[in-house]
Amino acid sequence: xxxxxxxxxxxxxARFMNKLTMGMPLQEYARxxxxxxxxxxxxxxxxxxxLIGLRFWKGLATVTHASNEYPWSILLGWGxxxxxxxxxxxxxxxxxxxxxxxxxYHPLVRLxxxxxxxGYLFAVIYLLIDIGRPWRIYYxxxxxxxxxxxxxxxxxxxxxxxxxxxxxxxxxxxEWIQARRTRKWAILITVAMTIAGVILSTLHxxxxxxxxxxxxxxxHPLWYSPFIPVFFFISSIYAGLCMVIxxxxxxxxxxxxKADRQFLDSLDGLTVGLGKAACIVMFVYFxxxxxxxxxxxxxxxxxxxxxxxxFLTEVLLFVLLPCVVLTxxxxxxxxxxxxxxxxxxIAGVILxxxxxxxxxxxxxxxGHFHAIAPPAxxxxxxxxxxxxxxxxxxxxxxxxxxxxxxxxxxxxxx
Numbered sequence: 140x141x142x143x144x145x146x147x148x149x150x151x152x153a154r155f156m157n158k159l160t161m162g163m164p165l166q167e168y169a170r171x172x173x174x175x176x177x178x179x180x181x182x183x184x185x186x187x188x189x190l191i192g193l194r195f196w197k198g199l200a201t202v203t204h205a206s207n208e209y210p211w212s213i214l215l216g217w218g219x220x221x222x223x224x225x226x227x228x229x230x231x232x233x234x235x236x237x238x239x240x241x242x243x244y245h246p247l248v249r250l251x252x253x254x255x256x257x258g259y260l261f262a263v264i265y266l267l268i269d270i271g272r273p274w275r276i277y278y279x280x281x282x283x284x285x286x287x288x289x290x291x292x293x294x295x296x297x298x299x300x301x302x303x304x305x306x307x308x309x310x311x312x313x314e315w316i317q318a319r320r321t322r323k324w325a326i327l328i329t330v331a332m333t334i335a336g337v338i339l340s341t342l343h344x345x346x347x348x349x350x351x352x353x354x355x356x357x358x359h360p361l362w363y364s365p366f367i368p369v370f371f372f373i374s375s376i377y378a379g380l381c382m383v384i385x386x387x388x389x390x391x392x393x394x395x396x397k398a399d400r401q402f403l404d405s406l407d408g409l410t411v412g413l414g415k416a417a418c419i420v421m422f423v424y425f426x427x428x429x430x431x432x433x434x435x436x437x438x439x440x441x442x443x444x445x446x447x448x449x450f451l452t453e454v455l456l457f458v459l460l461p462c463v464v465l466t467x468x469x470x471x472x473x474x475x476x477x478x479x480x481x482x483x484x485i486a487g488v489i490l491x492x493x494x495x496x497x498x499x500x501x502x503x504x505x506g507h508f509h510a511i512a513p514p515a516x517x518x519x520x521x522x523x524x525x526x527x528x529x530x531x532x533x534x535x536x537x538x539x540x541x542x543x544x545x546x547x548x549x550x551x552x553x
Contacts, residue, residue: 158315158538180526187523190516191268199271202516208504211496213513217521218265220492223297223347224371225485226258227379228386229304230340233333244409246402249311249541250390251383253532256304259297261528268520289349296343300336307332314548315539322548345372351495359499361440361450364431367495373427377420378488380413384481390536398542407474414477418465421484425458446502453494457487 160168194202205212211220232251235241267273280298285291306328313322348371351358364370391398391406432438441447461483468476497511504510536542 155316161538180530183519183523183526187519187521187526190520191523193516194268194520195273199269202514202520203269204511204513204517205269206510208501209497209511211500212269213497213517213521214265214269216493216496217489218269218524219262220347220496221489222258222262222265224344224375224378224488224492225382226255226262227340227344227375228252228258228383229255229307229379230333230336231376231379232383233307233329234337237330237333238337243405244412246405246542247383247387247409247413249308250387251379252304252307253311253535253541254382254386255379256301256308257528257532259301259304261524263297263301264524268524289346289353292346293343293350296339296346300339300343303332303336303339307336311539311541314545317547319548340375341372344375345369347371354500357501358495359446359502360435360437361432361446362495362499364435366427366431366434370424370427370431373420373424374488374491377417377424377484380417380420381481381484381488384410384413384417384478385485388478388481390542394533394536394542397536399544401544402542410474410477411469411472414465414474414480415469417481417484418462418469421458421462421465425454425462428454428458446499449494453487453490457483457490461487 163171190202199205203212203214205214228251232244232248236244236248267276270276276294279285279288279291279294306325309325310322310329313319313325345368348368351363351367352365355363387406387410391403395403432441441451461480464480464483465477468474468478468480501507540548
């Protein structure tokens with residue numbers, strides 16, 4: 140009998156463990172995990188995760204400053220209202236490539252979809268931590284339907300879109316585990332999932348803004364507008380474009396060995412192209428914000444108080460200025476300048492959402508700014524969730540074909 144017949148074929152669990160450890164022996168892989176970044180991450184998680192447990196044990200009041208007057212704590216102001224527009228990367232990139240046919244952006248599609256999927260997943264995690272009774276989350280989903288409620292729409296759409304993005308990203312997962320037959324089925328539904336993603340994103344991005352239509356007397360007049368759902372949707376488009384630029388920049392720098400030459404060589408050109416699209420959308424958004432002020436005749440408020448000056452700071456320094464920077468970068472064909480503008484624009488989106496959900500909500504109540512200051516425990520929870528988000532994102536990029544093409548599947552690339 141041939142000696143080859145006596146060699147036992149490697150079992151599936153062994154092959155899977157080999158993928159988890161990236162081909163390294165377990166002891167070597169464990170040693171590789173001891174890095175300054177991972178040590179800091181472990182410290183943050185060791186503080187934040189027990190606080191999350193404390194929140195579920197003793198209630199929200201032990202970790203958050205939220206109240207009936209200020210319902211949107213930093214958990215939601217950051218995790219939901221800021222996180223969801225920055226997670227629009229999936230639908231903007233998939234739409235550009237699979238619907239509008241901009242095939243040159245294909246190297247960025249999986250990175251965009253992964254960024255969007257994890258963004259929505261962690262938005263749900265923030266929401267579950269902040270909800271008073273998270274164990275009843277299935278009620279609006281399956282028991283007590285409330286189709287006239289904006290939150291009902293947001294809950295269903297976010298849950299559905301999370302599933303859609305998982306299906307959009309599934310080809311990368313299936314390539315990683317070498318499930319060729321199942322991958323072919325996943326590729327066939329790509330366009331259908333993209334169309335579903337566009338429909339769902341259009342509705343729930345604007346629905347987050349529609350929440351504030353029910354509180355016209357609580358939101359400062361300069362930030363309140365009947366057009367606020369449109370503002371939220373338009374800002375999510377350029378937020379998604381800029382977030383793709385930011386994530387691809389960071390990933391290509393710190394995980395360069397996980398990207399192929401096609402990704403790296405085309406990145407600067409694609410960055411400039413995304414910057415061009417982003418600055419166009421930002422000019423539209425800036426014009427709409429000014430139309431909102433004119434529509435409600437709030438010009439007198441701009442220079443009459445510190446709130447007016449803060450509004451001008453937001454729209455001029457964090458909307459118009461990064462838009463100009465992006466325009467200069469596009470005109471000079473400079474990916475470096477475009478990246479600066481993209482990071483600046485992302486900061487502007489976060490500032491706007493925090494203004495609306497926290498800083499300018501019930502701005503006229505006594506002791507307003509003292510009441511909205513988040514306690515240290517809540518900040519620690521947010522930092523731990525951000526850390527976990529980054530760790531999972533890096534774990535996936537290290538293993539799955541996101542910034543590279545698997546040579547075994549190049550011939551049937553969609």
